[in-house]
Ligand code: ATP
């Protein structure tokens with residue numbers, strides 16, 4: 001196969017929701033531009049330009065890979081690698097034809113391919129309207145009816161054209177982004193990250209709504225092994241696809257658990273573990289400037305997630321707790337976990353602190369009164385202090 005075009009000249013990034021927030025728009029656009037630059041960093045240095053309600057990214061190299069990477073960044077609607085032409089009808093036709101020929105040479109069929117052209121003008125001084133340009137191009141670039149059939153309604157392949165004053169962009173492929181808002185535009189959340197399926201999904205959903213997240217994981221060493229730390233580290237790294245850099249706090253949790261085992265009513269163990277997690281996370285959030293906690297809790301999914309028990313758990317802190325999966329079925333969480341690339345990692349069998357000293361008959365309808373009575377026999381402040389004092393902070397960067 002012969003290629004007539006070089007690598008794409010730029011990457012066109014379209015965003016959805018941030019365009020609606022009128023007054024805040026520059027803030028959101030700057031955040032998105034910064035996140036795109038950060039996401040591309042491993043692959044190539046890039047220059048980022050904000051114009052005409054789009055972001056144009058100019059990578060020094062690996063444009064196709066960079067485009068795929070940018071399609072994961074929250075706030076992005078779609079991403080297209082684009083080829084450039086001079087903003088005149090003749091040069092546009094030349095590049096359009098080369099791009100179409102290249103793509104058809106690699107296309108598996110079936111033939112004929114249903115095709116359309118979609119032009120858009122940001123430069124109104126251009127001598128043709130969008131419709132005129134679309135019509136004029138057809139005869140100049142189409143290879144013949146056995147290869148291509150024009151179909152405006154059900155096209156399999158769309159040639160997109162954006163005419164600007166300085167340059168015109170052409171593209172045939174787009175990657176779907178996650179949508180939502182750019183990370184960092186809506187505050188900071190500390191995600192209670194277990195090795196399970198739900199909490200990584202909760203982290204993703206919080207990021208997609210503009211939260212910059214950090215992670216806190218409770219580790220019951222020596223009752224469970226270092227495999228747990230590796231597992232949550234791997235999960236945090238995989239989530240770096242959506243927020244390139246983050247922090248992971250590993251908190252020693254065995255003393256809390258043995259103290260609860262030795263002093264509290266057995267059915268309340270899990271609820272009390274969770275109350276301590278909230279307290280400790282609350283302290284870390286204070287010290288490291290997170291506004292909200294984020295958990296993977298889903299109503300009714302396990303015994304500790306009945307309405308009564310969640311009320312007991314939530315009452316351990318005044319801080320806002322975000323529960324993005326609150327109304328999700330397990331199936332829905334699993335589907336999303338697969339899509340965002342955390343399911344396989346979560347599925348690695350590895351004991352987690354909740355399996356340590358598990359009650360044989362956990363309470364289903366706990367009461368706050370009973371929690372407080374049980375905790376009156378514990379050194380709550382001391383346990384929280386020592387757990388916080390023992391935490392280990394890891395800096396996490398994305399790894400594919
Ligand atoms: P997950 O799949 O996220 O573990 P789950 O449905 O298994 O959720 P639980 O294990 O009861 O539910 O945990 C509820 C929530 O509590 C988790 O989603 C997570 O946010 C938090 N959590 C549980 N265990 C830990 C842990 N060891 N470290 C940090 N957070 C935890």
Ligand code: MG
Nearest residue numbers: 194196197354
């Ligand atoms: Mg779990």
